[in-house]
Amino acid sequence: MSVAPLAGLALARAFLFVPADRPERHARALxxxxxxVIVDLEDAVAPERKTAARAQLAASFAALAPPQRARLLVRVNAAGTPWHNDDCAQAAALVAQGLIAGVVLPKAERAxxxxxxxxxxxxxxxxxxxxxSAAGLAAVDAMAAAPQVLRLAFGNLDFQADLGLACGPDEAELVPVRLALLLASRRAELPAPIDGVTPDWRDAARLAADTARARxxxxxxxxxxxPDQVAPVQAGLGPSVQELAWARRVVEAIRVSGGGVVSLDGRMVDAPVVRLAERLLALDGIPPGR
Incomplete structure (x- = not known):
């Protein structure tokens, strides 16, 4: 599914998990x-609490304003689990009521x-x-091309467990996997994929390194x-002051030229360069051409 470049979640930088069975935290997460915000019915909720957690989502989300609901996704339980079908039915009802944008499907392995x-x-x-998982990686192109897919996301910790990897802190062993997700996203014309978690939320240096690697x-x-990870991730994945200044100059040079190819700082500014500049401005919330 091709997504409009300025669609909110398509250019989102930080996705925060919050347990589905803690409704008092949903608004705080937003x-x-x-x-x-990914309201989690899977790992964050014990089996005996899943049904009750699912049932209270509508009441929790109804108290939110429409712009907040547009930022909500629900992580359902994986296909093949006892809760999956009921989770999907409830998510469908929430989408129909305009209470959430959609669903995160964990352990995705089949289109x-x-x-x-x-x-x-x-x-x-x-x-x-x-x-x-390895099966999910094998099917990544088919899943990227599946109906209504917004973006691909990487579950780095579960992937390591599935393959029996013992990755170092920089996860160099996962470079080919991340590249595969990036290539599949590009081939399917999806927005840039979503990287996995940094598990120690207190380790600011590790978070900064992981975010820089993602970019x-x-x-x-x-x-x-x-929550403490949100602002550093947004800053680390956003354009720098220098990049924004360059992007504005590119867009202005093209505007002045009437859309033809121009030279800027000794570099030819053609369509790919303009697309990069427009993407940087879009990431900062600035409409191209302003």
């Missing part, structure tokens, strides 16, 4: 300024599973497949597990 969830959600609900690797967003 108040952190996170671009997207057919995504198609079933998309059909349940209806045409307005978006999907974020979470690639967490170097072409990722446009990162999953967060604590």
């Amino acid at each position: 108040a952190t300024g996170a671009d997207g 057919s599973d995504l198609a079933r969830v998309a059909q349940a959600l209806g045409p307005t609900g978006v999907l974020v497949p979470l690639v967490e 170097r690797g072409g990722f446009g967003a990162k999953l967060c597990i604590h």
